[in-house]
Amino acid sequence: MKNITILGSTGSIGVSTLExxxxxxxxxxxxxxxxxxxxxxxxxxxxxxxxxxxxxxSEKLAVELERSLPGYKPEIHHGVEGLIAAATAGDAHxxxxxxxxxxxxxxxxxxxRAGKDVALANKETLVTAGRLIMDLVRDKxxxxxxxxxxxxxxxxxxxxxxxxxxxxxxxxxxxxxxLNLPLDQLSRxxxxxxxxxxxxxxxxxxxxxxxxxxxxxLEVIEARWLFDTPAERIDVNIHPQSIIHSMVExxxxxxxxQLGVPDMKAPIxxxxxxxxxxxxxxxxxxxxxxxxxxxxxPDYRRFPALKLAYDALAAGESMPAVMNxxxxxAVEAFLSGVIGFIDIAATIARTMDAHEAHALSTIEEALxxxxxxxxxxxxxxxxxxx
Numbered sequence: 264m265k266n267i268t269i270l271g272s273t274g275s276i277g278v279s280t281l282e283x284x285x286x287x288x289x290x291x292x293x294x295x296x297x298x299x300x301x302x303x304x305x306x307x308x309x310x311x312x313x314x315x316x317x318x319x320x321s322e323k324l325a326v327e328l329e330r331s332l333p334g335y336k337p338e339i340h341h342g343v344e345g346l347i348a349a350a351t352a353g354d355a356h357x358x359x360x361x362x363x364x365x366x367x368x369x370x371x372x373x374x375x376r377a378g379k380d381v382a383l384a385n386k387e388t389l390v391t392a393g394r395l396i397m398d399l400v401r402d403k404x405x406x407x408x409x410x411x412x413x414x415x416x417x418x419x420x421x422x423x424x425x426x427x428x429x430x431x432x433x434x435x436x437x438x439x440x441x442l443n444l445p446l447d448q449l450s451r452x453x454x455x456x457x458x459x460x461x462x463x464x465x466x467x468x469x470x471x472x473x474x475x476x477x478x479x480x481l482e483v484i485e486a487r488w489l490f491d492t493p494a495e496r497i498d499v500n501i502h503p504q505s506i507i508h509s510m511v512e513x514x515x516x517x518x519x520x521q522l523g524v525p526d527m528k529a530p531i532x533x534x535x536x537x538x539x540x541x542x543x544x545x546x547x548x549x550x551x552x553x554x555x556x557x558x559x560x561p562d563y564r565r566f567p568a569l570k571l572a573y574d575a576l577a578a579g580e581s582m583p584a585v586m587n588x589x590x591x592x593a594v595e596a597f598l599s600g601v602i603g604f605i606d607i608a609a610t611i612a613r614t615m616d617a618h619e620a621h622a623l624s625t626i627e628e629a630l631x632x633x634x635x636x637x638x639x640x641x642x643x644x645x646x647x648x649x
Contacts, residue, residue: 266354268295270346270370271361273304275466276384279527280359281308287541295349302328309337316352318345346370351377360385363468364591365633368392372626375399382534384410386485391584392629393488408534413482414489415530416508416521432492433510434482435502437461439474442503446565452604471594475607476561480572484583487576494576499569500558507556524548567608571615579620581632588636589614596644614640
């Protein structure tokens with residue numbers, strides 16, 4: 264029996280993780296859950312999974328949750344301290360880090376310090392403090408299992424192979440909803456247009472990141488740290504069908520790829536049960552039903568956010584943290600109707616231009632950099648709005 268904590272249990276990854284848990288009650292027990300402000304869903308999860316501990320965004324929500332629970336009542340925490348308490352819960356063997364954004368950095372680092380293996384769905388943790396986190400993983404001798412479908416595909420494609428034989432990593436990207444939209448129309452796309460992903464069902468922030476392809480930029484940075492591979496050996500290919508989730512090319516010219524229908528339960532289950540595989544309920548891939556698989560290089564004019572990620576990696580350790588924070592602010596501003604779609608990448612670029620990159624010595628230093636970038640990006644968003 265593996266005891267697990269889920270950070271971000273009411274988000275899309277958290278919900279999918281609990282579906283995997285439900286399908287294998289003999290393998291998993293939930294000991295802690297954290298959520299933001301979706302109390303209705305969290306109440307249902309508490310009733311079903313009976314965790315020992317839960318945490319919500321604020322003290323007010325914690326009081327409201329406690330009053331609303333009709334029967335079983337776990338320990339209820341709130342805020343950053345609550346996230347850390349859940350991430351370090353003594354009974355947990357593994358922590359599923361599924362909080363969206365840089366907010367996942369502190370509890371994920373706390374889980375690693377507490378000696379927990381981590382199933383990582385929060386790419387921003389490695390984007391914001393990649394070297395520091397990987398140093399911590401090695402120091403505490405824990406395992407970091409990738410949950411993002413692309414990184415899981417790379418992980419699976421490297422199984423049984425020597426890392427010295429890897430020539431390059433090829434991350435695939437759907438291209439999102441604006442892959443074929445004329446460039447001069449990008450300035451007029453609506454929020455609903457940007458949220459209409461052709462293949463995947465994801466949360467709002469991640470869906471916008473897919474539309475700008477910042478999600479792929481974040482994944483390039485995550486792959487750099489997860490697989491200890493320099494950026495010049497990490498390529499991105501547009502693959503609209505989202506069937507091949509990523510590939511690894513070896514020095515002998517062979518390419519290993521992982522294929523499957525777009526469903527996050529498969530990579531989640533692999534992270535939870537590695538090195539075993541279990542049934543997930545994911546529909547099998549019928550290759551004979553496919554009309555074809557296509558690949559091509561991304562156009563930086565259409566997807567400037569992807570180039571910004573490569574630029575951030577080249578600049579130095581603090582720049583990816585700045586880029587990520589600015590992106591979070593810009594996406595929130597777009598979803599609030601404050602700025603236009605093309606202003607997202609422009610805001611990120613201007614925030615990066617205002618920053619002088621430097622090495623990061625501590626997690627706290629990464630957080631300070633994150634806070635500076637958010638303030639700067641908000642200032643720039645205000646200028647756009649006026």
